[in-house]
Amino acid sequence: MRPIGKGGMTRWANFGGWADKGEQDQHNCNPSEKHQPTLERPRHEGNGFVCGALDASLPCVLMANSDSFRLGVLGSGRGSNLAAIADAIGRGDIPAEITAVISDVQDAPFLQHAERLGIPSQFIDPGKYRTKLDDAAEQAYIAALQLARVDLVVLAGFMRILKGEFLRVFEGRVINIHPSLLPSFPGLEAWKQALDYGVKYTGATVHFVDQGIDSGAIIAQETLPVRDEDSPESLLERIHSAEHRILPGAIAAIARGEVELQGRRTVRQNP
Ligand code: GRF
Numbered sequence: 001m002r003p004i005g006k007g008g009m010t011r012w013a014n015f016g017g018w019a020d021k022g023e024q025d026q027h028n029c030n031p032s033e034k035h036q037p038t039l040e041r042p043r044h045e046g047n048g049f050v051c052g053a054l055d056a057s058l059p060c061v062l063m064a065n066s067d068s069f070r071l072g073v074l075g076s077g078r079g080s081n082l083a084a085i086a087d088a089i090g091r092g093d094i095p096a097e098i099t100a101v102i103s104d105v106q107d108a109p110f111l112q113h114a115e116r117l118g119i120p121s122q123f124i125d126p127g128k129y130r131t132k133l134d135d136a137a138e139q140a141y142i143a144a145l146q147l148a149r150v151d152l153v154v155l156a157g158f159m160r161i162l163k164g165e166f167l168r169v170f171e172g173r174v175i176n177i178h179p180s181l182l183p184s185f186p187g188l189e190a191w192k193q194a195l196d197y198g199v200k201y202t203g204a205t206v207h208f209v210d211q212g213i214d215s216g217a218i219i220a221q222e223t224l225p226v227r228d229e230d231s232p233e234s235l236l237e238r239i240h241s242a243e244h245r246i247l248p249g250a251i252a253a254i255a256r257g258e259v260e261l262q263g264r265r266t267v268r269q270n271p
Contacts, residue, residue: 069255072100072150074141074158079110080240081156081177081247086117088248096255100148102141104133104160120148132161142169152254155209156247163211172261174209175254177247179239181205181221186214191236200226202235204242206250208261217264220250 073082082101088094101114101121114121124141127134133141142165145153155162155176167174180190182205185197194202203223208216222242226235253259258269 069096070099070148070150071096071152071154071251072102072145072148073098073154073156074102075110075156076103076105076108076159077110077157079113081243082110083113084244085154085248085251086119094248094252094255096251100145100150102144110157126160138166142166154251162209167209167211172208175219175250176207176209177243178205178207178214179236179243181223182207182214182218191239192232194226195230195232195235202226204239204246206246217261217266219259219266220246222246
């Protein structure tokens, strides 16, 4: 049995080393870049981090609280799950801070969400492939997440397959939200797959990411009935609502050290 969350874990050295209490992270945030935190942005602590206008001549400094559990969130699309995570942190439901938000899509609403929320965010070019990161991009993603010293990488609609080196560096520390009840309907447009198949129930799944497609150990699921009158859009809307409940809940449980992996099953320590 291996505790996954912070409660029982020693932070992993290969995440780039850890700050002592009160250490300041020099976050690479040139205010002239579109998706970086700006020096003009007011001091903001609501989402678990502090980015303040300390001195216009200095780079933006994130005050890292080494006691908190750090999240890196990757996405390519709308960013509604990112917003749900940030809201849950703001309400005090997740004992964590978001220290990195990264997208492979430069103009993704996902990044605009982060910007609006005052969360440090950046576009990192995914390179020449359509469905995965090329080697240089993979290194850049790893470096950015290490710089932000993340404890957990959350894939919130990140539309690229992560394998090899990325999963080795963040082994057991990457989770994904998927819009079906896995193992049914892995892959793209899972809600449409479910509707076309004719299942009477579908839902959403939070799972650890392994080398397969949507095949890692399941952390949380919520079931939804498929209604006779459902269209792909109406079904997806209800699935999204379920995602916004179970993803923050799963992150909170991991951050509290309540999730243990037993083989390919996860169990809750303090359900
Ligand atoms: C979600 O439906 C999630 O299940 C899938 O991508 C979508 C992301 O939505 N992996 P959003 O960008 O969080 O709104």
